[in-house]
Amino acid sequence: MQQRAKDTRLAVIEGAARVFAEIGYGNASLADITKRAGVTKGALYFHFTSKRELALAVIDEQHAMVLAAGSEIVAASAPALEKLIRLCRMFGQQLLDEPIVQGGIRLTFEASAFQADVSGPYEDWINTAEQLLAQATTDGTVRTDLDPAAFARYLIASFTGVQMVSDVLTAREDVLLRIDQMWEFMLPALTAGTSE
Amino acid sequence: MQQRAKDTRLAVIEGAARVFAEIGYGNASLADITKRAGVTKGALYFHFTSKRELALAVIDEQHAMVLAAGSEIVAASAPALEKLIRLCRMFGQQLLDEPIVQGGIRLTFEASAFQADVSGPYEDWINTAEQLLAQATTDGTVRTDLDPAAFARYLIASFTGVQMVSDVLTAREDVLLRIDQMWEFMLPALTAGTSE
Numbered sequence: 563m564q565q566r567a568k569d570t571r572l573a574v575i576e577g578a579a580r581v582f583a584e585i586g587y588g589n590a591s592l593a594d595i596t597k598r599a600g601v602t603k604g605a606l607y608f609h610f611t612s613k614r615e616l617a618l619a620v621i622d623e624q625h626a627m628v629l630a631a632g633s634e635i636v637a638a639s640a641p642a643l644e645k646l647i648r649l650c651r652m653f654g655q656q657l658l659d660e661p662i663v664q665g666g667i668r669l670t671f672e673a674s675a676f677q678a679d680v681s682g683p684y685e686d687w688i689n690t691a692e693q694l695l696a697q698a699t700t701d702g703t704v705r706t707d708l709d710p711a712a713f714a715r716y717l718i719a720s721f722t723g724v725q726m727v728s729d730v731l732t733a734r735e736d737v738l739l740r741i742d743q744m745w746e747f748m749l750p751a752l753t754a755g756t757s758e
Numbered sequence: 759m760q761q762r763a764k765d766t767r768l769a770v771i772e773g774a775a776r777v778f779a780e781i782g783y784g785n786a787s788l789a790d791i792t793k794r795a796g797v798t799k800g801a802l803y804f805h806f807t808s809k810r811e812l813a814l815a816v817i818d819e820q821h822a823m824v825l826a827a828g829s830e831i832v833a834a835s836a837p838a839l840e841k842l843i844r845l846c847r848m849f850g851q852q853l854l855d856e857p858i859v860q861g862g863i864r865l866t867f868e869a870s871a872f873q874a875d876v877s878g879p880y881e882d883w884i885n886t887a888e889q890l891l892a893q894a895t896t897d898g899t900v901r902t903d904l905d906p907a908a909f910a911r912y913l914i915a916s917f918t919g920v921q922m923v924s925d926v927l928t929a930r931e932d933v934l935l936r937i938d939q940m941w942e943f944m945l946p947a948l949t950a951g952t953s954e
Binding site: 586587588589668671672674675680681684685712713715716718719720721722723724726727728730731740743744746747748749750751754 | 918923
């Protein structure tokens with residue numbers, strides 16, 4: 563794709579993400595989205611044939627964006643447990659700052675409305691967490707008898723609920739505080755019996 | 759309301775809950791619901807004027823149903839921490855068994871699609887958990903320096919995420935197992951420093 567076409571595609575995705583984040587899948591129209599993206603109907607239809615296709619593209623773009631920021635954290639030099647905590651904070655910050663992430667997460671919760679399978683992103687994060695937890699049991703910051711798969715599943719599920727309930731009760735105002743509290747309450751299960 | 763009218767109203771709510779649980783708010787029609795409830799259009803319109811009103815009634819009925827089962831557990835004679843664990847298991851079981859609960863929870867996640875404020879049920883459960891945790895700090899099963907409000911918020915958020923991710927990844931097949939694992943990972947944060 564030429565750069566100009568790529569730019570237009572991304573503008574459409576970002577406009578769509580903002581509209582979906584604000585009013586949800588069911589209430590959004592393609593007219594709202596072209597208006598918000600500042601593109602013509604023709605430009606939108608050049609890239610996307612339906613609202614559903616656009617919603618799937620927003621979810622993909624959101625997941626790619628958070629995974630990219632996550633890869634930097636995973637590649638950095640730090641203990642595995644520290645990386646896991648940083649990943650959660652990064653995701654929380656992106657929920658506050660990035661319209662594409664706000665739109666993608668709202669669409670992920672509403673995915674049943676447009677028959678989308680959103681298990682992939684959950685599985686990616688559970689796998690990432692499992693690998694980091696396995697490293698942490700090896701480097702001794704986490705108890706050696708921890709089941710990394712079970713805890714990873716619990717961590718990603720908890721994180722999902724924490725940010726969702728923060729959205730329902732405070733429009734995400736307290737999301738970073740609640741993520742920090744989540745870790746405070748999780749650490750004893752991880753470190754019991756280690757030298758820490 | 760006469761008993762017969764009450765029965766019809768409940769049949770409509772249960773039919774609606776089944777339809778909403780299966781295909782979601784956006785895809786459900788009042789025709790689907792009358793068919794599933796086995797009532798006439800006239801009977802439905804006698805009680806409800808719109809799909810939105812029906813969705814709100816399903817959420818109310820679901821919350822009342824789980825609260826009622828919860829009240830029995832809270833009133834029983836058992837340590838407060840044990841009651842809290844039983845409440846979570848009961849909710850998990852109702853998610854497997856009760857169409858009204860399945861419909862109500864799906865609608866709660868989709869609530870933005872019909873501009874419903876669903877903070878009330880979350881707050882009710884957070885308050886219930888906070889009171890039980892405060893009792894548990896007094897009866898010595900939970901560490902005395904625990905912040906019951908912060909932990910209650912974390913517990914309800916975690917529970918929400920655990921059952922949601924179980925639904926996305928396994929259609930709730932593993933929900934009871936994941937609730938038990940959640941408690942296994944939560945207990946160390948609660949009991950550290952007590953005599954247990």
